Amino acid sequence: MSAVIVLLEVLPGGALSATSSGLLTAAARVGEPVALVAAPAATRAAAAAAAAELGAVRVLTADVDVDRLTVPVVDALAAAVDRERPDLVLASHAVETRDALARLAARLRLPLATDVVGVARDELGVVAQHSALGGAFTVEGAPTFGTLLATLRPGVVEGDLSAQPLVEQPIEVVASGVPSARIESFSETTAPSSRPELRGAKAVVSGGRGVGSREDFALVEQLADVLGAAVGASRAAVDAGYVPASAQVGQTGVSVSPRLYIALGISGAIQHRAGMQTAGTIVAVDKNPEAPIFEIADFGIVGDLFTVVPQLISALEAHKK
Ligand SMILES: Cc1cc2nc3c(=O)[nH]c(=O)nc-3n(C[C@H](O)[C@H](O)[C@H](O)COP(=O)(O)OP(=O)(O)OC[C@H]3O[C@@H](n4cnc5c(N)ncnc54)[C@H](O)[C@@H]3O)c2cc1C
Known part of the structure; x- marks a missing residue:
């Protein structure tokens, strides 16, 4: 079976991003899921072990200078592609990883499919699936040449692979020398709540x-x-200062694909829908019966959210008891 390289995001402490198991599971539908862990020595071992735990059949490890943005990861990806000649390279459709895959596509002149909701294989090769027109259609695209690079929307595929014994294969990365921004300093912020992270919720x-x-x-x-x-928000809510920009769902925010998405006082502009239309069940509360969000909602409540939501909360709390 041919390899599918999965670029995993390693968090500063060595843990893998929550999207990792879904990525590996999607990869396994097309070939042998081979993780790429590009991380400094201090966190590499823990991240590689975690990747095997999530089902990576092999883990390619590369030493990268994390003080430089993106380019070292692209160098590692280029080395991994050269070594494995995979049919597919998969990464999360997150800001850093989609940047890395776009640069890799430009560098190696390979086709790139972004924000895919699935990958499959037909008799001719790898196929990328996209959600189109408010989630009404799933369209398929396939490359006419070369290894396909694809970014997978977080949350669309649930991780279900069994753990594998760790097979770590260090790879030699030759620095390209492509200029990149250098991180001079950073400070870690702690999320002020225990709520789940938006991506992958x-x-x-x-x-x-x-x-x-x-x-x-x-x-x-x-x-x-x-x-x-x-908790998510529309761009209008973010622009009005109700919530930080990290909560923005949509074309220029986070793409989510939860089992349940509840939209409160959101009209459903195409740019918002682009980030949530693949949710399993969509519930919308809006006082305007003509709001476009109702076109894609599975359950729609026309009403004032300040009347509806407190009732919803009481009913849910009563149900819990
Ligand atoms: C290039 C570009 C990128 C963009 N990217 C994004 C993006 O990533 N994400 C995004 O969300 N938007 C994005 N937008 C903006 C998008 O076009 C919309 O302007 C935005 O989504 C509107 O947000 P909204 O639905 O909250 O506001 P509105 O469109 O103003 O809708 C508010 C809704 O609340 C309802 N309402 C008001 N009061 C109540 C009440 N008391 N009870 C119930 N309902 C009530 C109204 O009936 C209305 O339907 C982008 C736009 C551009 C041009």
Whole structure:
């Protein structure tokens, strides 16, 4: 079986990003999932072990200078592609990894499919699946030449591989010398809540301009907490200062694909839908019956969110008891 290289994101402490298991599982549908762990010596061993635990059949490890942005990872990817000649290279559709794959595509002149919701194999080779027109269609695209590079939307594939014995294969990376920004310093911030991370969350509750103020956004958070969900927002809510930009869902924010997505006071502009339309079940609360969000909602409630949401919270709390 041919290799599929999976670029895994290693967090500063050596843990792998929450998207890793879904990436490896998607890779296994097409070939042999081979993880690439590009990390400094201090965290490499832990990350490689975690990759095998999540089902990587082999783990390619490369020493990279983490003080430089993206280019060292692209150098490692180029070395891995040269060594494995894979059919597919897969990474998360996250800011850093999609940057890395785009640069790799430009450097090696390979085809790139971004924000795919699945990968498969037909008689001619690897096929990338995209969600189109508000999630109404899944369209397939395939490269006409070379290794396909693809970024997978976080959360669309759930990890279900069994752990593998660790087979670590260090690879030699020749630095390309391509200029890159250098990180002079960084400070780690601790998320001020115990809510799940938006990327990869199983349930997301998002608020839009209709929520009206930063103070009233507490209602969105309250519903999220009752459901154990992550909190998201439309760009209008972010621009109005109700929530930080990290909560933005959509074309220029985070793409999510939870089992449950609840949109509160969000009209459903195409740019917002682009980031959430592949959710399993979409629930929308909006006072405008014509709001486009209802076109893709599985359950729609036309009403004032300040009337509907407190009732929803009480009903859910009563159900829990
Ligand atoms: C290049 C580009 C990129 C963009 N990227 C993104 C992106 O990543 N994510 C994103 O979200 N947007 C993005 N946008 C912006 C997008 O076009 C919309 O402007 C935005 O999504 C609107 O946010 P909204 O639905 O919260 O606000 P609105 O469109 O103003 O909708 C508010 C909704 O709340 C309802 N409402 C008001 N009060 C209540 C109430 N009390 N109870 C119930 N309902 C109520 C209204 O009926 C309305 O439907 C982008 C735009 C551009 C041009």
